[in-house]
Amino acid sequence: MLRQNLPALAIAALLATASTALAQTTVTTVRARAKRSAQSGEVERALADYARLAFAGDRGARRELGKLHMQQVKDLISAAKGEATPGAVELLQRAHALDPFSGKLRRKLRSPFAKHDYTYAFGRYRAEAEAKQLEEQRRHALDARRDELGLPTSFAGIQRGPFRFYTDVDPKYGKRVVGQMLAAIEAHLVRYVEVMGPLGLTHASDLDVVLFNKEGDYLAHTKASGSAGVYIPSQGCGYFFAGTAGFDFPPLLHEKTHQLNDKLLKAGVASPWFEEGIAEYFGAGELKRGCQQLQVGRPERSRLSTFRGMVTGYQGSVTPLRSFLAARQAELSGSYYAQAWALTQFLMEGGLPQGRMIVYDLIKTAQASGQRQARLSDDTMREILGRYGWTIEALEKAYLAYHQQGCKPLRGMAAFLK
Numbered sequence: 001m002l003r004q005n006l007p008a009l010a011i012a013a014l015l016a017t018a019s020t021a022l023a024q025t026t027v028t029t030v031r032a033r034a035k036r037s038a039q040s041g042e043v044e045r046a047l048a049d050y051a052r053l054a055f056a057g058d059r060g061a062r063r064e065l066g067k068l069h070m071q072q073v074k075d076l077i078s079a080a081k082g083e084a085t086p087g088a089v090e091l092l093q094r095a096h097a098l099d100p101f102s103g104k105l106r107r108k109l110r111s112p113f114a115k116h117d118y119t120y121a122f123g124r125y126r127a128e129a130e131a132k133q134l135e136e137q138r139r140h141a142l143d144a145r146r147d148e149l150g151l152p153t154s155f156a157g158i159q160r161g162p163f164r165f166y167t168d169v170d171p172k173y174g175k176r177v178v179g180q181m182l183a184a185i186e187a188h189l190v191r192y193v194e195v196m197g198p199l200g201l202t203h204a205s206d207l208d209v210v211l212f213n214k215e216g217d218y219l220a221h222t223k224a225s226g227s228a229g230v231y232i233p234s235q236g237c238g239y240f241f242a243g244t245a246g247f248d249f250p251p252l253l254h255e256k257t258h259q260l261n262d263k264l265l266k267a268g269v270a271s272p273w274f275e276e277g278i279a280e281y282f283g284a285g286e287l288k289r290g291c292q293q294l295q296v297g298r299p300e301r302s303r304l305s306t307f308r309g310m311v312t313g314y315q316g317s318v319t320p321l322r323s324f325l326a327a328r329q330a331e332l333s334g335s336y337y338a339q340a341w342a343l344t345q346f347l348m349e350g351g352l353p354q355g356r357m358i359v360y361d362l363i364k365t366a367q368a369s370g371q372r373q374a375r376l377s378d379d380t381m382r383e384i385l386g387r388y389g390w391t392i393e394a395l396e397k398a399y400l401a402y403h404q405q406g407c408k409p410l411r412g413m414a415a416f417l418k
């Protein structure tokens, strides 16, 4: 266990050593590489680098990525023109998969799909007959799924966008709590797609959410004692309860993140620390405008103070990063979550674009493994860090210093990396 308190001078010294270790791959070098790939016609490589930069918050790269996608869409649409229905539809589906959450792309594909009697329904383009059938069976399908989840018939089912929502909250008394919850899960999805979109998301229309009126019923159904919400991957369903004082938003945002990682990101569990860390990152978000908007990324006070308590040894202790990264399973303890949040918060918001590019590479590696429980080894993490000139030791110093400073982006480093 590591117990350390870093006085200001020590932080300055750490920054100096961490900076020298960070001189390898930067936004500038990746941007140059992306441009070279695009010019020499290596579209896949250019796409990967622009996506990496877009995830790291580079607006220019987001535009370039959008342009490259549009070019691909145009090429696929014109290729589809010469094809009979099955081949054409396959090409058009490939175009839609480039950005399945984009309304602009959906509209652009409407008329090419219509030529083959395809229409948009339940998250994707479908043959008109199938779409009609699904629409007719909607009520029945909702009921069937409710039975499959083992919920009583007293649960009302609502299909709202990609969500299938079930609740036994009495609409007469619980209108507000249900309305807030639906707004919150939609706001969470919008922000998730915005942040995680460059990683490549698939569309799903089976994001099941159950809201119990009573905690006792929730516990009896999920057996998740001591929790305020749970996502059960084998069922693909998130469970929550309303209780008497409304329901708890941070656990909702945390568990919904597990669901979207599972259903949309399809990266498996890249690493136990990251799965919990990114769930905490969204879980620490702030819901605004009557739960219609979610803001993420600001250092959240209670998590920060817990983690700082651990760093100073005042409250628990921080696990050395080497063993923390290598842990095969998330520990269900407050200090584990605090540390997972602290590390993810630093990588996502520490003011160093490499942080997010490292996250990008981590997820892409997990996606490429094609396994639901990828669980990348610490060698993989070491290798990914190495691409950016980082070591586990440098990362450890940098993220502790960042939190010691109260989550201000590390001065000196950011300028160094421009």
Ligand SMILES: [Zn+2]
Pocket (backbone or CB within 6 Å): 254, 258, 275, 276, 279
């Ligand atoms: Zn979790």
